[in-house]
Amino acid sequence: MRAFWMSLFLAAPLTSWAVEDTPETGTEDTGTEETDETDSSTESKDDSEKKKVIAPPVKKPVEKPVVEKEEEDGVIGLADGEAELDESVFDKLTEVNEKFGLILRPQMGVTTLSGNGETYSGYHAGLHVGYHKYYKLKLANIGGYTRTRAMFLPTLGEVSGSEMRLGSFVGFKLTALEVETGLDVLRHNMSVRDQTLVFDQDVGLAIPVKALVVFDSLKIKAGVEPRVYLGNNREAIDWEEQSFDTPMSNWIDEFSWNVGARIGAVGLSYDQLHMNGGIQRVISLGLQR
Secondary structure (H helix, E strand, C coil), X not given: CHXXXXXXXXXXXXXHHHHHHXXXXXXXXXXXXXXXXXXXXXXXXXXXXHHHHHCCCCCCCCCCCCCECCCECCECCECHHHHHHHHHHHHHHCCEEEEXXXXXXXXXXXXXXXXXXXXXXXXXXXXXXXXXXXXXXXXXXXXXXXXXXXXXXXXXXXXXXXXXXXXXXXXXXXXXXXXXXXXXXXXXEEEECCCCCEEEEEEEEECCEEEEEECCCXXXXXXXXXXXXXXXXXXXXXXXXXXXXXXXXXXXXXXXXXXXXXXXXXXEEEEEEEECCEEEEEEEEEECC
């Protein structure tokens, strides 16, 4: 009997230890597996985030489509953004440079007066003063200009007289070509010392028209100018006595033409004025247009 109880006493602790060891071992194994799974998921998330930071996706440029506005009154226009683009291009194409300056051009030369089969000569010296304003496109050699001037040209010698002008011009420039016209109020008189030829003083209007070809340092010009006098001191030209006629012969009183060239700032010009009963020729050297 004693041996029976001793055997039970020794077997009970062994059984309890076996039962207690089993759940602890199972619990440790389960926790280890869950920890491994958590770590692996955390590492996979970190790796994916690192990949996103290191290699961000490249955005492709999006082309802006041309959107048309709704039709208004039968006209379809571009969208506002496209219209603003067109306006900016137009502004760049129409940008201009402005230049301002004073005109101060002294000149001198020889004046002759022909009539009644005779030619008489004298010397003149005069001055052009004024103000000019010039506009030119920045992207092209195209522009326009205005000019206001006054001129006084007295003549002394065998031929005496004077010419005074006050007027304004407008001009247009296209690369090397310039064209200008304007209106002058003038006062003119010319006579020979012995009074064999006399062109009395009178006030009139002149419309000069001139074309110029401009190179780097060379300028060539040619022009015409009809005149109409406002008083009764000068008789209109008799075109039957002239060697040429003009489309304006029925209403103009006198007519002149001119040519010239300028190298640098110094120029030489020739003017010929046809009057009733005589021709005035003027050769001038100086600072010219």
